[in-house]
Amino acid sequence: MSATGHLGDYPRYRPRRNRQTAWSRRLVRENTLTVDDLIWPIFVQPGQGKRTPVPSLPGVDRLTIDIAVEEAQRAEALGIPVIALFPATPAELKTPECEEAINPDNLVCQAVRAIKEANLDLGILCDVALDPYSSHGQDGLVRDGYVVNDETVEMLCRQAIVQAQAGCDIIAPSDMMDGRIGAIRNALDHDCYQHVQIMAYAAKYASAFYGPFRDAVGSSGNLGGGDKKTYQMDPANSDEALREVALDLKEGADMVMVKPGMPYLDIVHRVKETFSVPTYVYQVSGEYAMLHAAAGNGWLDLEKSMMESLMGFKRAGADGILTYFAPQAAERIQSG
Numbered sequence: 512m513s514a515t516g517h518l519g520d521y522p523r524y525r526p527r528r529n530r531q532t533a534w535s536r537r538l539v540r541e542n543t544l545t546v547d548d549l550i551w552p553i554f555v556q557p558g559q560g561k562r563t564p565v566p567s568l569p570g571v572d573r574l575t576i577d578i579a580v581e582e583a584q585r586a587e588a589l590g591i592p593v594i595a596l597f598p599a600t601p602a603e604l605k606t607p608e609c610e611e612a613i614n615p616d617n618l619v620c621q622a623v624r625a626i627k628e629a630n631l632d633l634g635i636l637c638d639v640a641l642d643p644y645s646s647h648g649q650d651g652l653v654r655d656g657y658v659v660n661d662e663t664v665e666m667l668c669r670q671a672i673v674q675a676q677a678g679c680d681i682i683a684p685s686d687m688m689d690g691r692i693g694a695i696r697n698a699l700d701h702d703c704y705q706h707v708q709i710m711a712y713a714a715k716y717a718s719a720f721y722g723p724f725r726d727a728v729g730s731s732g733n734l735g736g737g738d739k740k741t742y743q744m745d746p747a748n749s750d751e752a753l754r755e756v757a758l759d760l761k762e763g764a765d766m767v768m769v770k771p772g773m774p775y776l777d778i779v780h781r782v783k784e785t786f787s788v789p790t791y792v793y794q795v796s797g798e799y800a801m802l803h804a805a806a807g808n809g810w811l812d813l814e815k816s817m818m819e820s821l822m823g824f825k826r827a828g829a830d831g832i833l834t835y836f837a838p839q840a841a842e843r844i845q846s847g
């Protein structure tokens with residue numbers, strides 16, 4: 512039967528009948544959000560015992576590794592299955608050729624090792640892309656003003672390998688180069704990392720909503736007025752998102768991601784309906800900042816709008832959500 516096939520006529524049929532009590536609303540509820548749906552992005556910085564706020568991401572701090580380990584313990588205690596690590600690389604280590612990305616002792620690799628030592632029931636996801644390491648703020652290597660594909664993919668493979676060596680569980684390429692999922696899968700398999708999972712940022716758009724993230728990893732100034740439109744997707748397209756997902760799955764992605772989230776729920780829905788594979792969505796920094804800004808002005812209730820936005824992702828078909836709200840949402844879910 513179709514979703515509307517049983518409809519009767521008013522006044523015999525009254526949709527409000529099922530909504531009149533809390534228990535009845537619970538009974539007919541179609542989707543649920545649990546802590547198992549949450550992936551928590553964390554920014555790491557060098558040093559010891561220091562939290563540095565990110566002004567455009569209220570409530571989000573860059574953490575030194577010792578504090579990141581404590582937060583990882585908190586994630587485990589909250590029941591969050593995965594944390595995602597992003598490095599705030601010191602400016603002096605950023606270069607045009609992004610050598611720091613393949614340094615086995617870079618910030619992210621150190622953080623992965625330290626968190627792994629704590630032996631937690633917690634997955635660690637690492638982004639693969641060159642922007643946290645590049646002096647130009649682009650996700651790939653630049654030749655004559657163009658972000659080149661194949662040479663970048665070689666670097667990404669080496670970046671994935673140092674992260675896998677450090678103990679990263681899920682490699683998440685966020686660069687949008689062509690062919691990188693297959694190349695990274697081959698590189699991992701060749702080096703006996705067959706068990707390392709790949710979550711592909713398959714449909715990632717050239718979005719204006721990444722601004723606060725770029726502040727957090729210190730790439731916004733480097734990028735200047737530049738954009739990423741020659742590799743990230745055009746926000747006007749959706750058939751193309753399905754082709755991107757199909758390619759990444761064919762190349763060996765275990766899970767796919769749509770990014771950003773709230774303005775792209777149609778893409779989440781189409782991807783899940785079309786492929787029936789584990790599908791994730793990134794509620795990006797600008798979405799988080801936007802809700803905080805409105806709440807800060809007293810225009811929105813932060814907790815309610817947070818939970819509603821997260822439920823929206825579930826309703827659209829997402830199997831999980833990367834969100835800076837992860838710890839607050841988990842606390843909220845745990846306290847009922």
Ligand code: PBG
Pocket residue numbers: 638640642650685686720721722723724725739794795796797
């Ligand atoms: C790196 C990367 C970005 C984000 C995640 N990984 C920035 C970008 O593509 O410019 C953005 C996440 C967010 O805004 O929260 N390629």
